[in-house]
Amino acid sequence: MSHTNHQPVKTRLQRSELAVPGSNPSMIEKAADSAADYVFLDLEDAVAPLDKIAARKNIIEALNDIDWKAKGKTICIRINGLDTHYMYRDVVEIVEQAGQHLDTILVPKVGVPADLYMVEAMCNQIEQAQGFTHKIGLEALIETALGMANVEAIAQASPRLEAMHFGVADYAASNRARTVVIGGLNPDYPGDQWHAALSRMTVACRAYGLRAIDGPFGDFSDPDSYILAAKRAAALGLEGKWAIHPSQIALANEVFSPPLEELNRAKGILAALAEAQAKGQGAAQLDGKMIDAASARMAENVVNVANIIAAQGS
Template sequence: MSFTVVEPCTPRLNRSELAVPGSSPNLFEKAARSAADVVFLDLEDAVAPDRKAEARANIIRALHDVDWGDKVLSVRINGLDTHYMYRDVIDVIEQGGERLDLIMIPKVGTAADIYAVDMLVTQAEAAVGRTKRIGLEAIIETALGMANIDAIAAASKRLESLHFGVADYAASTRARTTMIGGPHPDYGVLGFPDEAGKRDYVLGDVWHYAVARMVVAARAHGLRPVDGPFGDFSDPDGFKAAAHRAAVLGCEGKWAIHPSQIALANEVMGPPEVEVERSRNILAAMAEAEREGRGAVSLDGRLIDYASIRQAEALVAKADQIAAKGT
């Protein structure tokens, strides 16, 4: 291991993150009763400009009046390039009490964006004597943000997670897209012809680089990488395919823009039982090997070493966290 120690952020279960418009308070109670690990109440894209103040007031009331249970609760503020952002931060902290856990920052382009929000949050917390420290979530959804992603990930001790905002990222990079978070029919590989001259066309993953890059930056700084939205909520198979891709690359969770996507995200982002059982067997086998003075052991025909232990410990810890929540 490097002499540089990566400090992990506040541990939270983050398999599913449900988006709820702040202008739709009728949805707040349903979100609170849902199986989502995290709920973010939105003041940004889901709220029309003439309803920003109303949505902010709705959220402040909900922070006091709604029983959010054990939900991790976040508020997505407006962008730093708008005149809504400072009031989002100040009003929510000064008037919202202690319930809020996180603030989500959209369209983060530079480390200075994180620094600016951290400064506002720190001052507002001190002004009201808040005792629970607010964490930050950052959405990477522009070419500028992706270019500066390492500096962004290291910008604040409050930062807990990086999220991939696929729709705005596609717009920023001028990518050709047919849907939010899905494949593109033109992004594929044409294979060599077989004996009959037939050539198979295999779709590629147009978002592979962006998600993988985000995962590396997040993990290098102890943060949670979370995949963003999948726009077609009438396509559960498409959502699961996108979530599986993100999970394989190392993401801990995925957004749900519709309640029907919550269970799908929890299913895919939760560790499969067969992997949990194998991980428990690995830990048991290594414990026995250590008692016998061995540094490695074979299990089911495969070499198990200390790297395997770290993987198994992380997976078992996640499984135990899910079991403790009961979902």
């Protein structure tokens, strides 16, 4: 193990992340009572320009009026892009008026570390001025070629940064990919078109202690393909996926929760290695397979996720 070791910045259960337009109060209320681990109230793509100001007001009311923590939710807002004139009012108005109830801010189309620095500086000043006792976390949406080219630097950009998300639709557009599908497999591509991007972002996250989250799957009428996309993400090490429709919440929760058989296998590995260690052995056999310290680290990941889910009561 290297002497440089970045521990996880913040542990949160984030199997399912429900995207909710800030312009729709009834959907916000339903989201609070949903089974989603995480809810982000959107000010960006899901909100038309003429509704941006009203959406801010709706979000401020929802943050102040709904007890999100009592409902077992981590609550987040997605602000508008730094290249718009909406962004600074999103941060100032919402954080000033409801920041004490806000867990994280999702910053879209992050391209360089300075993008996060700008939002961090604004949060620093507002929190000091308001006398808040907690720091709002930041999450970066990697959805452009520039962002992916700088993803390792972005991962180190701010002590507030907790997670990075892969935004497949804008990423496809930024790279001029020949697709109009949001997520899923492209029949013209031999394999998963987004494998390399997801893997690179995940490596950057794990290297610097961040959570790695997969983004949207557009066809909410196709649960089977959503499950396949989520399983591919989970296999790479991502720990959750967006739900753009309530029907996708249960699918994400199931895929990103360790199955009982996998959990029992992980516990068996740890028990067998503990027994071997007591005998002075560094490796062991279990069900005809060799296991060692690396096996233990993989097994611990499974057990730790299961413990977090159990603690959440999900």
